[in-house]
Amino acid sequence: MTIAQDADSPRAIAASAWYLNHVFRDAGERHEARVDLAMKSITLLDPGRGSEDIALGGLLHLAAALSYAKAGQKGNAERHWDKADEAAHRLGDGYAHPWLIFGQDMVNAYAITMNNDLIRSGAAVDAATHIDLGTMPSATRRSFHLIETARAYSLEGESVAVVHLLKKAYKASPETARYNLFARGAAVELAENGSAVIRDDARGLARQLGVAA
Known part of the structure; x- marks a missing residue:
């Protein structure tokens, strides 16, 4: 500035x-x-x-x-x-x-x-369903907005969607995901306390993000 x-x-x-x-x-x-x-x-x-x-x-x-x-x-x-x-x-x-x-x-x-x-998790999820992040010309932006979509689903209690979206965010831009506070916190929480359906994926994600125990 x-x-x-x-x-x-x-x-x-x-x-x-x-x-x-x-x-x-x-x-x-x-x-x-x-x-x-x-x-x-x-x-x-x-x-x-x-x-x-x-x-x-x-x-x-x-x-x-x-x-x-x-x-x-x-x-x-x-x-x-x-x-x-x-x-x-x-x-x-x-x-x-x-x-x-x-x-x-x-x-x-x-x-x-x-x-x-x-x-307003419902409005956030609704907004997410009406956009195609794949057309955004920036890997960093795609990763960030995928993480924000995961945050919306987290507010809805949809842990399977959260893990899926965070994995997509990591694939789009590993550095963006690694340094995102929500992504790191959610990965640890779901790795430790998530349901059996997603726990292994959450643990793998936590390792990728550098927050595995």
Whole structure:
């Protein structure tokens, strides 16, 4: 962010705000600070300049949606998700930002995370059933969203689906899965306390993730 500000680049500042939002959210910082950062960065963008600014603006609305969801504010979360969805629609179904991957698939996939954090497992599973993660042009993103889908099924108590999806996530991107806190915790829990049907698979998964006892 400091380098982006020194360069006086609104687009670099906006992209940095997206990543800082993730850092703040994972660290448990107040959602007001995270949303304020995203909204201030949006004011530097001009959708009239073209797809880059539209995508970055949509990305920052998505950041705000995730921050509000983490704080349990359903209305605000959905309001910002809708604005991100509008930006994705404006860019078209086939659009994906070349390195931020913002586009309709990404917005749809983050609906899973948003609903997970709002503890709306049914809505999260429903969102997951309506997207094809295989078309997402990033192995890291595919793995992350598969893990988030597994988290949705975990909230539903569907342990067989959880193990299956975590194995798919590991196959898509081993490093992403290894360093994901939910994936690591779920693998250990199911390896130790899962039903006999999935315990062996869960133990194998735990070994792959580096958390086997």
